[in-house]
Amino acid sequence: MGYRSFSKFRCIVIVFSLLALIFQTGCWSKDExxxxxxxxxxxxxxxxxxxxxxxxxxxxxxxxxxxxxxxxxxxxxxxxxxxxxxxxxxxxxxxxxxxxxxxxxxxxxxxxxxxxxxxxxxxxxxxxxxxxxxxxxxxxxxxxxxxxxxxxxxxxxxxxxxxxxxxxxxxxxxxxxxxxxxxxxxxxxxxxxxxxxxxxxxxxxxxxxxxxxxxxxxxxxxxxxxxxxxxxxxxxxxxxxxxxxxxNEEELIGVTWLRGDGKGGAVKSYDQKTKELITYELKTMKSKIVPHIEGSKISFHVNIETEGRIIEEWLVTNEPVDAKFLSKAEQTVEKEINRLIKLGLNKIQKEYKTDVVGFGTRLSIKHPKVWKKVKEDWDEEFSRVHITYDVKVKITETGTKQGH
Known part of the structure; x- marks a missing residue:
């Protein structure tokens, strides 16, 4: 390398070194x-x-x-x-x-x-x-x-x-x-x-x-x-x-089932015959809102599905955990979820007249022309629409308890 080339290289190194020192000083406008x-x-x-x-x-x-x-x-x-x-x-x-x-x-x-x-x-x-x-x-x-x-x-x-x-x-x-x-x-x-x-x-x-x-x-x-x-x-x-x-807490749970956005929780219910406790722990919760239009009438049906397990039950000790027991437990849990949904829906629809679930959103997606007519006063319209729902519970686990 010649003397001139070396001098040029040294100058470049010095310039980049100085620039590096400047940029490593941090923020000039910093506050401790x-x-x-x-x-x-x-x-x-x-x-x-x-x-x-x-x-x-x-x-x-x-x-x-x-x-x-x-x-x-x-x-x-x-x-x-x-x-x-x-x-x-x-x-x-x-x-x-x-x-x-x-x-x-x-x-x-x-x-x-x-x-x-x-x-x-x-x-x-x-x-x-x-x-x-x-x-x-x-x-x-x-x-x-x-x-x-x-x-x-x-x-x-x-x-x-x-x-x-x-x-x-x-x-x-x-x-x-x-x-x-x-x-x-x-x-x-x-x-x-x-x-x-x-x-x-x-x-x-x-x-x-x-x-x-x-x-x-x-x-x-x-x-x-x-x-x-x-x-x-x-x-x-x-x-x-x-x-x-x-x-309140029960009404909120009912609304959560309608929305289908729960991540975890327990449903406490009671056996119809013995009145003893059955507690269901959900693993998944899904809700699908389906709007229906008949003439000028708007209605909705909500399909709710959940899978989970029996986490606690105070029934007879020697009762077998078989298909009959699971079917009965599923029906008991479904009945309780329906009760909670009824409480929540009645409060938001009839008393408060506020759609906090998202029925209007589903209507706007499926029937945009109808939505355009009612969106300006949707909460009031929501208070009058007919809403039905169906709950399907599937118990996939019973813990470590075995059948007899």
Missing amino acids: IEDLSIIVGMGLDMANETKLEEKLDKRRTNYRKKDNVTYTLQIVDKQSEARSGDAKSDTSAKPYLNVSETGDSLFEMIREFSSRLERPIIGHHLKVIIINESLSRRYDMNNLLSFMLRDNDIRLNCLVVMSSGIAREVLEAKGRSIIPAFRLFGMSDNRYRTYKILPPMSLIKLEGKMNSKSSYLLQNVIAVDGEVEFSGAAVVKGKSQKFRGRL
């Missing part, structure tokens, strides 16, 4: 995580129901506002995490901090937190938004979530749930090692264990429901003394986008 207040949970309540007004009013506020909404943020307390490794630290310190503000603009309130916290807040890691049902009964969901949907800092995959009590209380925990927002987000993954938990409703899915003015269900959560539980579901009416009512 210790210098940020990371939001993991949000709670929205009626201002007059949180009992925080007196405390909040003691702080001097110099801007015009109406006390409509109490906005609560759950922030990961990095300082408490740092203290947890110190033997002299306060063992009662919780790994999170809840702060609340009352007003009428969520954006204004979130900026108001900047005058109370030493670190700027970011919503990149938001896990859950909890909306109090009283607030949703008064204000439509579009208004309550408008700021979240427009804010670039908030990810659209966060979970949205409804609280039948104070949302702020859902963001409290008994223990010192639990961050309530993480707990709620993790609980939604337990759908494979019970069909009392709805498919997660993310903010982006909810935006689609709101834009199409569809009725839908939100997971209902209750809080008592720092402990939370998923219990039933909140019904939001499509046209108004406001809270319409609540399904």
Whole structure:
């Protein structure tokens, strides 16, 4: 290699080395995580129901506002995490901090937190938004979530749930090692264990429901003394986008069978003759909604199929587990599922007049011309249509118990 070629090669190496050093410096606009207040949970309540007004009013506020909404943020307390490794630290310190503000603009309130916290807040890691049902009964969901949907800092995959009590209380925990927002987000993954938990409703899915003015269900959560539980579901009416009512656990199970979107769960029934317990654990659940048109009349038939196993039975010990027993058990389970479906269907169709199952969706696919005529007032039309259903249970396993 000649001297000139070597010099040229050396220059190229030096240039690329300098460029590599520049690009390895990381992000120029980075913010240290210790210098940020990371939001993991949000709670929205009626201002007059949180009992925080007196405390909040003691702080001097110099801007015009109406006390409509109490906005609560759950922030990961990095300082408490740092203290947890110190033997002299306060063992009662919780790994999170809840702060609340009352007003009428969520954006204004979130900026108001900047005058109370030493670190700027970011919503990149938001896990859950909890909306109090009283607030949703008064204000439509579009208004309550408008700021979240427009804010670039908030990810659209966060979970949205409804609280039948104070949302702020859902963001409290008994223990010192639990961050309530993480707990709620993790609980939604337990759908494979019970069909009392709805498919997660993310903010982006909810935006689609709101834009199409569809009725839908939100997971209902209750809080008592720092402990939370998923219990039933909140019904939001499509046209108004406001809270319409609540399904209890049995009604929710019935609606889940109609939708066919359960991942796991148990059906507890009782033998017709002995009145003893038979518990069926489902492995699969399928539902097919078939619309029928006769003149101007709309009707639906729902075919529901499930396979599973007998996981528990309190019958006579020496009764053989044979084909006769299985047939009888299948009929018993089918009867119970029919009872649950009747409860759920009556509540959503006759009382709430809200199609949260998807009958309208099936009608729009199979009969688009008919759907075009009724879609503007579908919930009202849905309350009048005739719906039948058929349940077929197949027991494929009986556990380790053998026949005699």
